[in-house]
Amino acid sequence: MKYKLKLIIGLFIFFFALTFNSNLNVQAENFNYISNDYVNPPLPEINKLEPVIYDGLMLRVRNAANLNMDADTGIHYRYLDDTSKKMYRALYKAALNVYPHDTASFLITDSHMIGVAYGDTEEFAFTADQYQAAYEAVRYDHPDMVQFNACLVKMWSGYTSYTSSDVKVYNTYLCLIANEGYDQAKFDEITAKIQQGRTRFLNDSSITNATGKYAKELAIHDLLLNITTYDYDCFAENTVYNMGHSVYGIVKDGKAVCDGYAMAFSYLLEGIGINSVIVSSQSHAWNVVQLGYEWYEVDVTWDDVNSTDEGTLHKYYNLSTEQISDGSAARTRTDASAKFPIAYGTAYNYTYVKELIFKNSEAALVPVTGLTLAPQQLTGKTGDSGRFTLTYSPENANNRSVLWESSNTDVILVDDYGYYILKGPGSATVTAMTANDTVKSSASVYVTDENDNIFVGNITLSDTLLECEYGDTGIITYTIAPANATNKNIIWESSNKYVATVEDKGAEGIVYTVTGPGRAIITAKSEDGSCETACEINVPYVNIKVTYDLAGGTGDVEDNIWQICGRRYSLPTEVTREGYEFGGWYTAKEGGDKINYWTVVTAKEDHTLYAHWNAIKYTVTFDANGGSVAYADAQREVAYGDAIGELPEAAFEGYTFDGWFDAAEGGNEVTATAIVTGDMTLYAHWTIIPPEDPEPEQHADPDPEPEQPADPDPEPTQPADPDPEPVQPADPDPEPEQSEQLVNPEPEQSEELVTPEPEQSEQLVNQEAEQQKAEVSETETGTAISKNDVNDSAQTTANEAVLPADGNIEVAGKEYHVDETGNATVMVAENKDVTSVKIGDTINYNGESYKVTVVQSKAYKNCKKLKSLTLGSNIEKIGSGAFSGCKNLGKITIKANNLKTVGGGSFKGIKNGAKITVVCKDKKTYDKVVKKLKKAGAKTAKFKFKKG
Incomplete structure (x- = not known):
C-alpha cells in the first residue's frame, strides 16, 4: 500500500479563526441530523471458472499488476491500496461497456469482460472494505456516470494448472450487467445530460457574478440547496440501486440523499477548479473542500434539511474536522475515508466569506504553478535519514497544500514535512504534489544493501500497449534507471504463449511473435527483483x-x-x-x-x-471348386471401381472349365470387365467329361459273340446288379487304378458293364463324378486362402472314417479342434507370416461338415504381417488376445449375428484406424458388437454397419 500524507505549508490567519469561533455553534438544539441514508454496495457475485489443465511447463509466473492502466482516475483513486486500485480500474473500464440486462451467457473473451488480475500465483482476494473503497472512489471520481447505481457487478475467477511445473496461474475478471430499463446507450445519454446540467448550473448569474472561488463556492452551495430537496422515498427504499444516490437524481427529479448531495457539490466545484473529496462514515456522506492551502468540511445535506433561516442554512459550511465531528457517530470516517485530508482550515468560515462578499473584495489566493523537489536522485543505505526540500513557483504562491507519496514504503518513508528515512534495500519514487494532482515533482530513491549493490529503480518500455494481428512480430526495447545499477539483467515473460511468445535479445530488448488471438501480458522484471513493468498485447479474434x-x-x-x-x-x-x-x-x-x-x-x-x-482395395478370391488354380492366381487385390482384370486358368481332371461364377452352384458368370465394389469370391464351374464307349475289340473275349454274355437272354432290367460293383461313388478319392477299371474294365467286369443301356451307364458315371465333386468341395463361405487353400478337402485322406482321437485336425493349412458336440475351434497358428485369414462358417473333414464357432485365445497373436481378416457367421467366441499385436491388421469383416463373447485384448495393438465391417441383422446388434470390440482393444478403429 502506498504511503500518503498531507503537508500544509503556510500560516493560519488567526483573526479569521477568532471571528469564526465567535459566530458559530454546532451544538444548537432542534436540528434534524439525518443519517443512515448511505447504503453500502453489495459485494459482487464471484463465479468459479472450470479449471484448465495444461500438460506443459510454465517456468515462471508473474502477476500483471498494471492492468487497465489507461482507466480515467481521480483524486479518490490516489488514496486506495493496490487491491482496491485494481478493482477501481476494472470497474471503470467495465462501466464503459456494460452487458445488456437480459444477457444469459457470459464468456471471458467478451469485450464486456474486464480483467482484474492475470497471472497471479494466488487467487485474487479482497475484503468487503477494500471493495467498498474501490466502489466509492470510482463513483466519487466520476459523478457523471450512474452505471454504479444501475448495474449488477459480477466477477469470475479461475486458474490454469501447469502439471509439468506444478504451478497454478489464477485469472480474475469483472463485468457490469445493466438493470432492467438501462443499457450502455442509456447510460451514455444520462452522462451527457449530467454534463449539460452542470454547464447550465454554472452559467447561473448567481455564480458567474460571484467574485473569487470562495464566493463561487458559497453561491454553488446555496443554489444547489435551492433546487434540491431531500429524497425521503430513496431513504425509505434503502438500496444503492436508486438514482437518489447520484447526481442524476437532482438533474432528473431535483431530489437526492446524502451521497447524491455530496457528489453534486463536488462535481460542481470541480467545474470551477476547486478540489474536493467526498468522505463517508457507515451511515452518512459529506465533503472536504480545499480553499487556498487549507481544507474545510461541508455537509450540504444537513444544511438543506435544516433550512429555516439563513443561520441554519450554513450551519455545516466550511468547518474544520474537529468542529463538524464534535463526537457525532455519523462523522466517524470509514477506514478508506480516514486517509483523506483532515480539515484544519478556519479562515473561510461562512461569516468571513459573507464579509468578503459584502466588501466585494477577493482574498489574495495565489496557486502553485510549479514544484521542484530536491534532491532529484537519492542513494543511501538502510537507516539513512534526511529531508527533501521544495521550491514553489511563483514565489508568492500561498496555496501551498502539498501531498507526499512514497511508491514503496519498504524502501523509504516520508512524512508531511518532507522528512524521510530509508527502510530497506530497493528502489522507490517520492512524489510531492498539489492537492488537485495538477502540479508535482518526483525524486528517485535507491537504497543499497550490505554489499553496496545498487538496485534497478525503474524499467521503461518502448511500448506498454500493442494492438496486433496474428503473425505479427516486433521489438520491445527498454531502458533502466539508475544507469549504474549493479545488476542490469531483465527477465522477460509472456503470460500466454498461445497469444504471444518472446525471444530475449539481451540489451536490445525482446522480439515478440503473435501466435494467436486473445490477450497476453509481456512482463519485464529486473533480475535483482526490485521492480517490474509490463506491456499488454491484444489480438482480436478473427x-x-x-x-x-x-x-x-x-x-x-x-x-x-x-x-x-x-x-x-x-x-x-x-x-x-x-x-x-x-x-x-x-x-x-x-x-x-x-x-x-x-x-x-x-x-x-x-x-x-x-x-x-484412397480407393479401398478389395480381395477377389478364386475358388477352384474342386479343381485347381495356380497359388499365385488364387487371390488378388483390386481397388474399388476397377475391373477384375484377366481371369486365371483353372484345371480339373475329367472336367471341362465353364468359367468363373459368383456362386458355387448356379449364379452369374463373371468376366474380366466386372467392376469390383467389395470383397468377392468367384467359383469355377465344371462339366464332367463322360467316358467314351468301349470298342468291341477291346473286350477281353477274343471272339465275342452276341450269344456269349453271361445271360444269353437278359431281361432289359437285369443287365446289372441294381448296385453294381464297378460304380462306387462313396469313395471321394478313388485310386487311379480304380478309375482305370471304370474306363477300361477287365474282361469279366466288362461283361457286367456292357449290359446296361448307354443312358444308364452315363447316369452312373455322372452320379459318381458329382458325388466325388461334392466330397472335395468346401462350404460356400470357404476358408482363408493360403498355399494349402486350393482343393483342401480333396487332400483329406478319404479312408479316415473317423476323427483323430484328440479331435485335432488340419484343414486348409489351419489347425482345428473338434469337440464332442461337433463344433470346431480355430487353434493357435504356427505360421506367423500369414497375411490374410478367412475363417468360414464350416469345415469339411472325411465327408463330414463341422461348424466353426470359436477362435482360440492367442490364435494369431503377434502375426505382424496379417493385413485382412474375415470371420464366419457361426463364430460365437473370440478368445482373449486372439489377434493382439497384429499391428498391420487394418481390414476386418465379422459376420456377427451369433457372436457372444469377445475376449479381453483380442484386438489390442491392431493397426490404428483399422476398418471393421460388422455384418449383422440390425443396428442394435451392431452397437453391442462394436462396444465389445472397442473394449477388446479396437478403440481407434472405424466401424461400418452392413445388414446381413
Whole structure:
C-alpha cells in the first residue's frame, strides 16, 4: 500500500479563526441530523471458472499488476491500496461497456469482460472494505456516470494448472450487467445530460457574478440547496440501486440523499477548479473542500434539511474536522475515508466569506504553478535519514497544500514535512504534489544493501500497449534507471504463449511473435527483483470461413465452417465415400498441404479445404471348386471401381472349365470387365467329361459273340446288379487304378458293364463324378486362402472314417479342434507370416461338415504381417488376445449375428484406424458388437454397419 500524507505549508490567519469561533455553534438544539441514508454496495457475485489443465511447463509466473492502466482516475483513486486500485480500474473500464440486462451467457473473451488480475500465483482476494473503497472512489471520481447505481457487478475467477511445473496461474475478471430499463446507450445519454446540467448550473448569474472561488463556492452551495430537496422515498427504499444516490437524481427529479448531495457539490466545484473529496462514515456522506492551502468540511445535506433561516442554512459550511465531528457517530470516517485530508482550515468560515462578499473584495489566493523537489536522485543505505526540500513557483504562491507519496514504503518513508528515512534495500519514487494532482515533482530513491549493490529503480518500455494481428512480430526495447545499477539483467515473460511468445535479445530488448488471438501480458522484471513493468498485447479474434469440397463424399460440415485465425483447425471427421477411405483434408484438389487437427489457421481470408480419398482395395478370391488354380492366381487385390482384370486358368481332371461364377452352384458368370465394389469370391464351374464307349475289340473275349454274355437272354432290367460293383461313388478319392477299371474294365467286369443301356451307364458315371465333386468341395463361405487353400478337402485322406482321437485336425493349412458336440475351434497358428485369414462358417473333414464357432485365445497373436481378416457367421467366441499385436491388421469383416463373447485384448495393438465391417441383422446388434470390440482393444478403429 502506498504511503500518503498531507503537508500544509503556510500560516493560519488567526483573526479569521477568532471571528469564526465567535459566530458559530454546532451544538444548537432542534436540528434534524439525518443519517443512515448511505447504503453500502453489495459485494459482487464471484463465479468459479472450470479449471484448465495444461500438460506443459510454465517456468515462471508473474502477476500483471498494471492492468487497465489507461482507466480515467481521480483524486479518490490516489488514496486506495493496490487491491482496491485494481478493482477501481476494472470497474471503470467495465462501466464503459456494460452487458445488456437480459444477457444469459457470459464468456471471458467478451469485450464486456474486464480483467482484474492475470497471472497471479494466488487467487485474487479482497475484503468487503477494500471493495467498498474501490466502489466509492470510482463513483466519487466520476459523478457523471450512474452505471454504479444501475448495474449488477459480477466477477469470475479461475486458474490454469501447469502439471509439468506444478504451478497454478489464477485469472480474475469483472463485468457490469445493466438493470432492467438501462443499457450502455442509456447510460451514455444520462452522462451527457449530467454534463449539460452542470454547464447550465454554472452559467447561473448567481455564480458567474460571484467574485473569487470562495464566493463561487458559497453561491454553488446555496443554489444547489435551492433546487434540491431531500429524497425521503430513496431513504425509505434503502438500496444503492436508486438514482437518489447520484447526481442524476437532482438533474432528473431535483431530489437526492446524502451521497447524491455530496457528489453534486463536488462535481460542481470541480467545474470551477476547486478540489474536493467526498468522505463517508457507515451511515452518512459529506465533503472536504480545499480553499487556498487549507481544507474545510461541508455537509450540504444537513444544511438543506435544516433550512429555516439563513443561520441554519450554513450551519455545516466550511468547518474544520474537529468542529463538524464534535463526537457525532455519523462523522466517524470509514477506514478508506480516514486517509483523506483532515480539515484544519478556519479562515473561510461562512461569516468571513459573507464579509468578503459584502466588501466585494477577493482574498489574495495565489496557486502553485510549479514544484521542484530536491534532491532529484537519492542513494543511501538502510537507516539513512534526511529531508527533501521544495521550491514553489511563483514565489508568492500561498496555496501551498502539498501531498507526499512514497511508491514503496519498504524502501523509504516520508512524512508531511518532507522528512524521510530509508527502510530497506530497493528502489522507490517520492512524489510531492498539489492537492488537485495538477502540479508535482518526483525524486528517485535507491537504497543499497550490505554489499553496496545498487538496485534497478525503474524499467521503461518502448511500448506498454500493442494492438496486433496474428503473425505479427516486433521489438520491445527498454531502458533502466539508475544507469549504474549493479545488476542490469531483465527477465522477460509472456503470460500466454498461445497469444504471444518472446525471444530475449539481451540489451536490445525482446522480439515478440503473435501466435494467436486473445490477450497476453509481456512482463519485464529486473533480475535483482526490485521492480517490474509490463506491456499488454491484444489480438482480436478473427473468424475465417472455410468451405469444404467433399470430392464425391458425404458428411456434415456445418459445425466446422467458422475457424479462428491463429487457433488450430476444428475439422469435420464424419465424412464418407462408398468404396474409399478418407485420406484427410488438403489445401488443393490434388497435392497441396495436409491439414491436421494440430494445424494452426494461418490464412487471414476465407478459403476451401479439399477431401482426398484412397480407393479401398478389395480381395477377389478364386475358388477352384474342386479343381485347381495356380497359388499365385488364387487371390488378388483390386481397388474399388476397377475391373477384375484377366481371369486365371483353372484345371480339373475329367472336367471341362465353364468359367468363373459368383456362386458355387448356379449364379452369374463373371468376366474380366466386372467392376469390383467389395470383397468377392468367384467359383469355377465344371462339366464332367463322360467316358467314351468301349470298342468291341477291346473286350477281353477274343471272339465275342452276341450269344456269349453271361445271360444269353437278359431281361432289359437285369443287365446289372441294381448296385453294381464297378460304380462306387462313396469313395471321394478313388485310386487311379480304380478309375482305370471304370474306363477300361477287365474282361469279366466288362461283361457286367456292357449290359446296361448307354443312358444308364452315363447316369452312373455322372452320379459318381458329382458325388466325388461334392466330397472335395468346401462350404460356400470357404476358408482363408493360403498355399494349402486350393482343393483342401480333396487332400483329406478319404479312408479316415473317423476323427483323430484328440479331435485335432488340419484343414486348409489351419489347425482345428473338434469337440464332442461337433463344433470346431480355430487353434493357435504356427505360421506367423500369414497375411490374410478367412475363417468360414464350416469345415469339411472325411465327408463330414463341422461348424466353426470359436477362435482360440492367442490364435494369431503377434502375426505382424496379417493385413485382412474375415470371420464366419457361426463364430460365437473370440478368445482373449486372439489377434493382439497384429499391428498391420487394418481390414476386418465379422459376420456377427451369433457372436457372444469377445475376449479381453483380442484386438489390442491392431493397426490404428483399422476398418471393421460388422455384418449383422440390425443396428442394435451392431452397437453391442462394436462396444465389445472397442473394449477388446479396437478403440481407434472405424466401424461400418452392413445388414446381413
